[in-house]
Amino acid sequence: MSTNTEILGAGTAILTAGYMLWTFQRIYLGPLNEKYKSLTDLTLREAFTLVPLAIIVLILGVYPHAILDLLGASLNHVNQIVLMAHAPAAAMAP
Numbered sequence: 099m100s101t102n103t104e105i106l107g108a109g110t111a112i113l114t115a116g117y118m119l120w121t122f123q124r125i126y127l128g129p130l131n132e133k134y135k136s137l138t139d140l141t142l143r144e145a146f147t148l149v150p151l152a153i154i155v156l157i158l159g160v161y162p163h164a165i166l167d168l169l170g171a172s173l174n175h176v177n178q179i180v181l182m183a184h185a186p187a188a189a190m191a192p
Contacts, residue, residue: 140148158165
């Protein structure tokens, strides 16, 4: 890898981080927009809906095998189809 590419990559990463921090500051740390002052906080009904979804997301984030084991047979079948479709092209390559 050339030095110019490395410098470009590092500069892009630094610029992206700066823009993300600037955006975060403007969205979350700026003054409250007047048109949103009348909105209420989360209601009990909304919390009752969101809490189970958040628990499922956390469980699947920590232990994804709970869902991946259910999908294993289907994913293996799709993988075999893809491998068979690419096998003739790989055999013809020099």
